Amino acid sequence: MKKVIIPALTILIVNIIVGLLLSSYPLANMLFTSIAILVNTLLTVILFLFRAESTHRLSLGFIFALIGLIEYFSGLIAPGRLTDNWWVIMFVVLTAIQVILVFLSLYYKEIITPAKYQMGTRIKPIKCPNCGSEKHTQKDDKCYLCQSCGTEFYIDDDDININVNHHFDYIPTSNDTTEIGKKLGIYFFIAIAIGCAFILLPIIFSSTEKTSSKLFQKDSIDVNDDIYMAVTMSHKGNPCLFYIVNRDFSSDRDNDTKHVDGVYYGFRDIKTGKTLAEQLLVSEKAKNSYNISLYNDNIRYFNQAHRWFLINSERNIFEIDPEQLTMRDVSKSLFKNKNAMSTGISNAQLLYNQYGEGIKIVNNLAEMYYYFPGTDRLYTEDAFNYAKDLPPSELNGELRDSIYYCFEKKNANSSTDKGGKYRL
Numbered sequence: 001m002k003k004v005i006i007p008a009l010t011i012l013i014v015n016i017i018v019g020l021l022l023s024s025y026p027l028a029n030m031l032f033t034s035i036a037i038l039v040n041t042l043l044t045v046i047l048f049l050f051r052a053e054s055t056h057r058l059s060l061g062f063i064f065a066l067i068g069l070i071e072y073f074s075g076l077i078a079p080g081r082l083t084d085n086w087w088v089i090m091f092v093v094l095t096a097i098q099v100i101l102v103f104l105s106l107y108y109k110e111i112i113t114p115a116k117y118q119m120g121t122r123i124k125p126i127k128c129p130n131c132g133s134e135k136h137t138q139k140d141d142k143c144y145l146c147q148s149c150g151t152e153f154y155i156d157d158d159d160i161n162i163n164v165n166h167h168f169d170y171i172p173t174s175n176d177t178t179e180i181g182k183k184l185g186i187y188f189f190i191a192i193a194i195g196c197a198f199i200l201l202p203i204i205f206s207s208t209e210k211t212s213s214k215l216f217q218k219d220s221i222d223v224n225d226d227i228y229m230a231v232t233m234s235h236k237g238n239p240c241l242f243y244i245v246n247r248d249f250s251s252d253r254d255n256d257t258k259h260v261d262g263v264y265y266g267f268r269d270i271k272t273g274k275t276l277a278e279q280l281l282v283s284e285k286a287k288n289s290y291n292i293s294l295y296n297d298n299i300r301y302f303n304q305a306h307r308w309f310l311i312n313s314e315r316n317i318f319e320i321d322p323e324q325l326t327m328r329d330v331s332k333s334l335f336k337n338k339n340a341m342s343t344g345i346s347n348a349q350l351l352y353n354q355y356g357e358g359i360k361i362v363n364n365l366a367e368m369y370y371y372f373p374g375t376d377r378l379y380t381e382d383a384f385n386y387a388k389d390l391p392p393s394e395l396n397g398e399l400r401d402s403i404y405y406c407f408e409k410k411n412a413n414s415s416t417d418k419g420g421k422y423r424l
Contacts, residue, residue, distance in 0.1 A: 004048070004061075008041035025076075032075035032087060040068035043098050047105065056105040063101070067094050129153050221259060222250040228263070228294040232270070233301075233308065233322040239270040240322060242308075244281070244294055260284070263292055267325045277325035291315075300350055302357040304374030309359070311348050317359065338378050340369060355388055 012034060019030025044064050047057045071091055078087030126144060127134055133148035142155050226246040233242050243266055249259040262285075266278030282290045293313040299320075301308050308320035310327070319330045331348075335341035343364040351358045351370070358372040370384040371377070379387065410421045 004041065004044050008037060012037045012041075026080050028080035029076055029078060032078050032091075033072050036068055036071035036075055036091065039095055040064045040071070040098075043102055046102055050106050052102075052105045060101060060105060064098060067098065070094075126155065224248040224250065228292075229296050229299060231296065231299055233267075233320070235267060235269070235276065235322045235325065240276060241268045241270055242266075242320060242322060243268065246292075248284075262287065265327050267322060279327075281327075298350070300357075302373055304357055307373060309350070309373070311350060311359070314347050314349055315345060317345070317348055334373070335371070335378070338371075340367065340378060 015030065015033055015037065019025045019027060019034075044061055047060060052060075071087075071094065074087055074090065079085050082088060126136060128136065128144075128146035128149060128151055130151040130153075131146065131149045133146055135147040136144040137147060138144050139152070143152065144155070145152050224247070226248075228244040228246065230241055230243045233240055245264055245266075246262075247264050248261050260280060260283050262283035263281045264278055265281050267276040268274065269276055282292065291313045294310075298312065299308065299310040308322070310318040310320055312318065315331075316329055317331045317334060318327050319334075320327045331345055341361065341363055345361055346364050346366070347362040349360045351360055356372060357374055358370050361369050361371055363369070368381045370379040370381070372379075407422050410423070
């Protein structure tokens with residue numbers, strides 16, 4: 001047994017020292033390989049401590065050594081975590097098989113190992129009464145045949161007591177050995193089947209359940225969305241939902257670069273619920289330098305221009321394109337040919353519907369203008385105040401009629417807002 005323990009401890013100590021000294025040898029992998037060395041050594045030592053058959057010790061020793069090598073070298077490249085780790089699954093399965101083999105070896109050792117015991121009995125000195133020879137053959141319990149003179153004699157019960165130790169071995173017949181071999185084979189295949197089940201079941205479940213928490217729940221991610229706005233639009237003739245949310249990922253993973261907290265915008269098919277596109281607008285870390293103030297009143301569809309516009313924090317103008325599933329900042333490009341806006345925007349607001357489909361803008365020189373995307377015209381404040389009172393015939397086609405639909409509600413009675421009828 002010392003030939004097993006001393007080399008194993010030496011390898012274990014060297015493995016731990018190398019893991020502590022080399023940065024290229026992660027501590028998690030060093031832990032995996034050390035556990036593999038300890039477990040395989042312990043199982044081999046158990047075979048010696050409980051005195052398994054020498055043939056069993058030899059065969060299982062080679063098997064455990066091979067398994068230990070596989071676990072050790074695979075542990076060097078195993079993922080450095082416990083969850084969703086193929087090495088941990090393999091180690092548990094192989095260890096379970098090894099434990100079963102050790103149990104079977106020790107169990108059948110009790111059956112076929114020689115049984116030793118002592119028993120006391122009362123006998124006489126066995127000598128031939130005719131010639132005094134002690135060479136004889138026992139014919140039954142008390143009858144003996146002298147091999148010297150051929151005399152047959154019996155032993156009386158009232159003579160000298162002699163305590164002797166009888167030792168006999170049970171030697172299994174060929175049929176018994178065959179039967180035991182069959183049972184060992186059956187148990188061995190049962191152990192293999194259990195091991196295969198441990199390997200195959202996680203693979204089957206992981207292929208049918210497409211979730212991030214396939215075998216363990218520690219790495220699961222909770223998503224909390226605070227909805228800023230949700231507006232119905234049209235994408236390729238089908239209704240879709242444009243949304244902007246403040247998203248918080250509650251993740252147990254450190255340094256998770258895939259899931260970033262912040263403000264997201266996206267498009268979702270209303271019929272199927274499928275997310276058509278989603279993009280990070282601003283991260284949580286950048287929100288301090290990028291003010292976010294969004295409401296449903298800040299977004300509008302301009303029928304004359306056939307474009308969606310969104311104003312954030314009364315400063316940033318975004319154009320939303322549901323056909324291309326994009327949202328881009330057009331605060332500068334929208335006025336690239338307008339010299340009056342070359343200083344930038346300090347304030348932007350959507351006009352009320354009665355004044356047309358436009359945007360009231362103040363540049364960084366505190367000058368106010370009115371911009372209409374449908375005609376790409378920029379008006380000064382005086383020009384706008386003059387033009388808004390003119391009849392449509394004097395606006396050279398810049399005022400276009402649009403049809404709007406609204407709901408009118410008639411309450412059931414004047415004392416409550418519940419119930420009633422709606423009409424278009």
